Amino acid sequence: MLNYQNLSQADPEIMAVVRREMARQSEELEMIASENYVSPAVLEAMATVLTNKYSEGYPGHRYYGGNQIIDEAESLAATRAKKLFGAEHVNVQPLSGSPANAAVYFAFLKPGDKVLGLKLDHGGHLSHGHPVNFSGLLYNFVQYEVNPATGRIDMDRVRQIARREKPKMIVAGFSAYAREIEWEKFREIAAEVGAFTFADIAHTAGLIAAGEMSNPVPIFDVVSTTTHKTLRGPRGAIIMCREEFAKRIDRAVFPGMQGGPHDHINAAKAVAFGEALRPEFKDYARQVIKNARVLAEELISRDYRVISGGTDNHLLVVDMSNRNLSGQEAEIALDKAGISVSRSTIPNDPKPPLNPSGVRLGTPAITTRGIKEPQIKFIADCLDAAVQNHQNESRLSEIREKIKELCALFPIPGWPAQK
Secondary structure (H helix, E strand, O other): OOHHHHHHHHHHHHHHHHHHHHHHHOOOOOOOOOOOOOHHHHHHHOHHHHHHHOOOOEEEEEEHHHHHHHHHHHHHHHHHHHHOOOOOOEEOOOOHHHHHHHHHHHHOOOOOOEEEEEEHHHHHOOOHHHOOHHHHHOOOEEEEEEEEOOOOEEEHHHHHHHHOOOOOOEEEEEOOOOOOOOHHHHHHHHHHHHEEEEEEEEOOHHHOOOOOOOOOOOOOOEEEEOOOOOOOOOOOOEEOOOHHHHHHHHHHHHHHOOOOOOOOHHHHHHHHHHOOEEEEEEEOOOOOOOHHHHHHHHHOOOOOHHHOOOOOOOEEEEEOOHHOHHHHHHHHHHOOOOHHHHOOOOOOOOOOOOOOHHHHHEEEHHHHHHHHHHHHHHHHHHHHHHHHOOHHHEEEEEHHHHHHHHHHHHHOOOOOOOO
């Protein structure tokens, strides 16, 4: 773990912020589905002198000199990602998830082309066609939904929409959907209508890499993912595709969408991919899903409505309507109790996105701390108590102390003890 000696001396104000955030992360349960803790090795890679280099272009074809060593790091990241996902081609330069998705659209579409994606309040992502996002502004998105009775994607309905609308691309992926995606069926539908297939696996990449969820990389034309979340790497993204599309993807990333890559982050991606290739990462991914499933069962037993009735992955969406709470109110109460979650829309949500009806819970970060099924029941008790006592500041403080005690028993791996 970095000791931050130079930062402490050069800028004590920023160092004070860093220390407070370290304490917060250490003493609270991180249950935001899109967050995780990187290893000390990943953290150190992000703080290397590789950040000093400018390297527009690709290994062996740069627009600046002095990139021979940088080429080795980027090539290593790409090679490890190919092995991890069984990909024919990988571009490791995208700076984050939405820019990666923008590059995919740029590579395969022209403005105004029709695309089929999952609706945001049904579990999709802003970059899958929401009208306030660049994707919805530049492209003609039509959207599919989950079945309101089951909370699952109705593939027959997806086929009907695709046949009617004839999209040029079909997007499969999500930010708040708890079930396995039927990649083969999406490919079959796309083949019927002559559409490209694009999978966004930002949330489940780590679970897919570990073999705990099905892998769209050999099935789809192009796949994007962030490198944080379940993959437990630095904040960034990659794009994987068939070899036949390699040149168009590379051109779309650079010079199409970006300038020079962040070489220190690419090195950290390589470290994270190396960690994910180890046998213990498979054990981790399996435990993430076990924890999420037990959490769903515990909340259902307490009369919470979990969308789709459970989960196949690392997350679950919980409707707070029968608790007479909005998702925002629940998020605030849980935060006071030492549990970080994110508010979330539910399918056909009558409430607005900033104050929706549900919350989204995730188990990647707590599983990194070593938490397993025996502790999940206790966490469910704390979640329930915080919701029931959302206006009782004293009770929320009591729950927070219990959470702090649990966190002390399961420190973040590689972190120094908090004083």
